[in-house]
Amino acid sequence: MTSWDRFTDSFFNARVAAEYLPKIIDGFWLTIALALCIIATGLTAGLALAVIRSFSIRPLNWLIIFVVDLFRALPPLVIIALLYFGLPSAGLTMDGFTATWLSLSFVLMAFTEEIFWAGITAVPRGQWEAARSTGLGFLPTLGHVVLPQAIRMTIPPLTNRTIAITKGTALGSVVAVSEILGAAQAGVSFSFNPTPLTLGALAYVVLFVPVVIFGRWIETRFAWKR
Amino acid sequence: MAAPIVAATGIHKHFGALHVLKNVDLLVAERELVFVIGPSGSGKSTLLRCLNRLEEPSGGSIIVDGIDMLARSTDINKARQRIGMVFQQFNLYPHMTALGNVMLALRKVQGKDKTEAEARARAALARVDLADRAEHFPGQLSGGQQQRVAIARAIALEPRVMLFDEPTSALDPELVGGVLQAMRELRESGMTMVVVSHEMAFARAAADRVVFMADGQVVEQGPPASVFGNPQHERTRAFIGQIERH
Ligand SMILES: Nc1ncnc2c1ncn2[C@@H]1O[C@H](COP(=O)(O)OP(=O)(O)OP(=O)(O)O)[C@@H](O)[C@H]1O
Ligand SMILES: [Mg+2]
Numbered sequence: 001m002t003s004w005d006r007f008t009d010s011f012f013n014a015r016v017a018a019e020y021l022p023k024i025i026d027g028f029w030l031t032i033a034l035a036l037c038i039i040a041t042g043l044t045a046g047l048a049l050a051v052i053r054s055f056s057i058r059p060l061n062w063l064i065i066f067v068v069d070l071f072r073a074l075p076p077l078v079i080i081a082l083l084y085f086g087l088p089s090a091g092l093t094m095d096g097f098t099a100t101w102l103s104l105s106f107v108l109m110a111f112t113e114e115i116f117w118a119g120i121t122a123v124p125r126g127q128w129e130a131a132r133s134t135g136l137g138f139l140p141t142l143g144h145v146v147l148p149q150a151i152r153m154t155i156p157p158l159t160n161r162t163i164a165i166t167k168g169t170a171l172g173s174v175v176a177v178s179e180i181l182g183a184a185q186a187g188v189s190f191s192f193n194p195t196p197l198t199l200g201a202l203a204y205v206v207l208f209v210p211v212v213i214f215g216r217w218i219e220t221r222f223a224w225k226r
Numbered sequence: 227m228a229a230p231i232v233a234a235t236g237i238h239k240h241f242g243a244l245h246v247l248k249n250v251d252l253l254v255a256e257r258e259l260v261f262v263i264g265p266s267g268s269g270k271s272t273l274l275r276c277l278n279r280l281e282e283p284s285g286g287s288i289i290v291d292g293i294d295m296l297a298r299s300t301d302i303n304k305a306r307q308r309i310g311m312v313f314q315q316f317n318l319y320p321h322m323t324a325l326g327n328v329m330l331a332l333r334k335v336q337g338k339d340k341t342e343a344e345a346r347a348r349a350a351l352a353r354v355d356l357a358d359r360a361e362h363f364p365g366q367l368s369g370g371q372q373q374r375v376a377i378a379r380a381i382a383l384e385p386r387v388m389l390f391d392e393p394t395s396a397l398d399p400e401l402v403g404g405v406l407q408a409m410r411e412l413r414e415s416g417m418t419m420v421v422v423s424h425e426m427a428f429a430r431a432a433a434d435r436v437v438f439m440a441d442g443q444v445v446e447q448g449p450p451a452s453v454f455g456n457p458q459h460e461r462t463r464a465f466i467g468q469i470e471r472h
Pocket of ligand 1: 268270271272
């Protein structure tokens with residue numbers, strides 16, 4: 001057996017691939033489900049925090065800044081481990097999916113809040129003043145005038161950050177979530193062959209290349225209509 | 227003078243330690259066009275912005291169209307609909323068309339349905355001669371056209387008073403005429419106007435009264451012919467000399 005044969009037999013073993021493909025496909029869908037859950041809660045919570053912060057209530061803002069900095073500072077894996085392995089000793093157990101979903105949602109929330117907040121403060125003061133001078137209240141001004149402009153500015157960084165964090169779903173493999181990586185690793189330990197990892201990598205490519213292309217398209221698309 | 231429609235009396239404004247308005251009175255009669263001039267930093271914008279409470283005065287009283295602007299019980303959003311404001315930098319909403327800019331407050335503040343709001347917005351755009359630009363975004367309009375959209379956005383709400391803060395200073399000279407024309411027509415329709423501007427020719431032709439401010443105080447006021455032609459105070463004389471040389 002040449003070393004090339006050994007290489008293909010290890011990483012591109014057709015028999016192993018056929019056996020574990022269904023598991024990887026299941027993991028593929030689970031990754032998508034997990035990512036969608038994270039995106040939904042993370043973006044919503046981040047936007048909500050940014051809106052609350054715009055009310056400029058001092059103690060509340062300090063709390064928001066603290067929480068946001070905390071979740072931006074902690075490695076996501078540490079948060080997952082805390083929730084999954086740490087909380088049970090406090091009498092609270094959660095499955096790996098929930099722990100991963102919550103952890104990455106917090107991280108996405110923190111980054112989203114910062115990005116939205118930067119967007120809100122980047123909208124010129126004159127926009128607020130013009131709207132308020134016509135009798136529009138604080139919240140309608142935020143909703144109709146400021147946020148649409150802030151969100152447009154933030155879509156490129158937000159897209160990139162969202163992609164980066166959804167890739168973190170692979171961390172779920174550490175807490176027994178059989179998303180793509182989890183399914184692939186399980187395949188490797190049962191078959192004693194790394195081909196499932198090749199399949200897993202392929203699954204990530206299939207999943208994220210379109211997402212990255214979409215992100216690129218978003219960046220060019222969201223310039224003002226001139 | 228008949229009962230003034232704008233009565234700002236004893237206005238003080240501090241920015242921290244900076245005393246920017248020092249006991250300023252400004253009374254404006256209905257249909258009057260008052261021009262406010264003065265050196266940079268004299269407090270003209272701050273005074274204007276106090277009138278609709280974009281800036282919170284530190285003291286004094288402001289009554290506009292019978293409404294006490296500083297009273298706690300006053301619904302400020304309701305009161306502001308009677309006071310249109312036009313800014314130096316236009317401040318159009320870049321994500322909305324000209325029509326959208328004018329319609330926003332009609333819909334969301336005055337609660338008009340879409341058909342009526344659109345009809346009023348188109349009428350307001352026609353008044354500033356921009357009926358054919360309704361579907362354009364601000365970025366597709368010249369500075370002069372943007373400023374006229376901003377005027378339309380304000381007058382669509384049928385205010386009783388219009389405030390202009392240097393409406394032509396950000397414009398290329400060849401675009402100033404169109405904005406002044408829109409203001410002239412507004413004046414001829416009987417609108418009460420307070421204008422901060424250095425357009426002296428316009429002031430001479432259209433203003434009823436010129437107010438000269440310096441260092442947060444009203445130094446001198448009167449008809450344009452006397453303030454420009456025969457200023458009483460040294461500071462006024464120096465300022466007008468300086469402007470006319472430009
Ligand atoms: N938000 C603010 N905070 C602190 N100081 C301010 C603020 N706004 C205005 N000022 C100060 O108040 C003074 C008056 O400013 P204002 O803008 O009213 O002058 P102005 O007469 O309109 O001048 P210009 O002709 O340059 O527009 C200036 O010294 C200015 O620096
Ligand atoms: Mg000014």
